Amino acid sequence: MRAALLREFKKPLAIEEIDEPAPGPDDVLIRVEACGVCHSDLHIAEGDWPQLIKIITLPLTLGHEAVGRVVAKGENVTNPAIGDRVGVAWIHYSCGDCEMCREGRENLCSSQKITGCTEQGGFAQYIKARASHALKVPDSIPSAEAAPLFCAGVTVYRAIKNASVQPGQRLAVFGIGGLGHLAVQIAASLGAEVIAVDIADDKLELAKTLGAGRTINASSRNAVKELRSLGGVHIAVVTSGSKIAYDQAFSSLRPAGALVVVGLPAEPLTFPAISMVAGEFKVIASAVGTRQDLKEVLELAASGRLKCLVESRPLESVNEVLDEMRAGRLTGRVVLTL
Numbered sequence: 001m002r003a004a005l006l007r008e009f010k011k012p013l014a015i016e017e018i019d020e021p022a023p024g025p026d027d028v029l030i031r032v033e034a035c036g037v038c039h040s041d042l043h044i045a046e047g048d049w050p051q052l053i054k055i056i057t058l059p060l061t062l063g064h065e066a067v068g069r070v071v072a073k074g075e076n077v078t079n080p081a082i083g084d085r086v087g088v089a090w091i092h093y094s095c096g097d098c099e100m101c102r103e104g105r106e107n108l109c110s111s112q113k114i115t116g117c118t119e120q121g122g123f124a125q126y127i128k129a130r131a132s133h134a135l136k137v138p139d140s141i142p143s144a145e146a147a148p149l150f151c152a153g154v155t156v157y158r159a160i161k162n163a164s165v166q167p168g169q170r171l172a173v174f175g176i177g178g179l180g181h182l183a184v185q186i187a188a189s190l191g192a193e194v195i196a197v198d199i200a201d202d203k204l205e206l207a208k209t210l211g212a213g214r215t216i217n218a219s220s221r222n223a224v225k226e227l228r229s230l231g232g233v234h235i236a237v238v239t240s241g242s243k244i245a246y247d248q249a250f251s252s253l254r255p256a257g258a259l260v261v262v263g264l265p266a267e268p269l270t271f272p273a274i275s276m277v278a279g280e281f282k283v284i285a286s287a288v289g290t291r292q293d294l295k296e297v298l299e300l301a302a303s304g305r306l307k308c309l310v311e312s313r314p315l316e317s318v319n320e321v322l323d324e325m326r327a328g329r330l331t332g333r334v335v336l337t338l
């Protein structure tokens with residue numbers, strides 16, 4: 001099969017012919033139809049995260065937003081069936097038995113295996129997955145649109161869910177990119193009054209069509225002042241990787257408001273303790289999502305209330321996609337199709 005392999009950190013991926021993976025007794029083999037390209041793929045390829053480099057064995061096939069059809073299964077597998085269309089997420093496997101798993105936090109499992117990181121990923125014609133963690137995709141969602149829900153979608157969904165947004169609350173989304181355009185739709189579907197903040201007018205126009213009641217271009221207007229004039233926001237979700245966006249989001253909170261951490265700036269976030277105490281602010285972080293979160297986000301998409309805007313490219317263009325991502329030139333979510 002064809003696969004895009006990371007053979008060396010900081011080097012382009014190598015498109016090669018390799019053997020198809022053989023499913024173990026609890027696995028399914030999936031013929032990949034689409035796999036989204038996530039910023040984490042770029043971070044892994046660059047060797048940016050020392051804690052992950054330690055657990056990675058090269059060569060590695062990246063990609064943790066894969067959707068395709070089950071073509072073979074191990075002897076213990078009853079579900080999914082051959083022919084079912086399923087998706088594979090960042091969490092390749094969680095043990096079900098550790099303290100975190102028992103608390104329903106399988107996304108924090110201490111024995112978790114990670115797709116496209118500790119396990120071979122979806123930038124390939126076939127991927128092997130644990131049957132228990134391969135989730136069926138509703139028929140109404142095309143594979144290319146479903147793929148990004150398995151990381152980008154579930155990540156923002158869980159983040160907003162963790163913030164316990166209530167109908168009518170003001171929720172600002174900072175950064176309307178691959179994650180942000182999903183955050184706007186999810187927040188709107190939960191009844192929030194959504195305010196989109198970005199520095200690009202075309203992204204703000206898009207946010208309006210997706211359910212944002214207000215937009216603020218932070219390059220030409222004072223986002224903090226405008227949001228404070230509304231009384232501040234109950235929840236600020238930052239999907240941007242910019243520290244400035246975090247500073248603005250924090251300053252835009254109303255008392256008892258919550259800052260939701262999704263985007264990953266390279267530098268540490270710092271907020272004055274006196275302001276945090278005076279406003280009783282909460283900082284909420286969230287790491288991808290559980291299978292239950294995934295089911296909910298897939299249902300939201302199947303109901304038509306969430307649609308991921310994607311651009312499909314062939315597997316062979318993966319290095320150009322990563323280059324464009326590195327240069328910050330990508331607008332929507334790019335999905336490799338096979």
Ligand SMILES: [Zn+2]
Pocket residue numbers: 038039040041064090151152
């Ligand atoms: Zn991801």
Ligand SMILES: [Zn+2]
Pocket residue numbers: 094095096097098099100101102106108109110111112
């Ligand atoms: Zn566990």
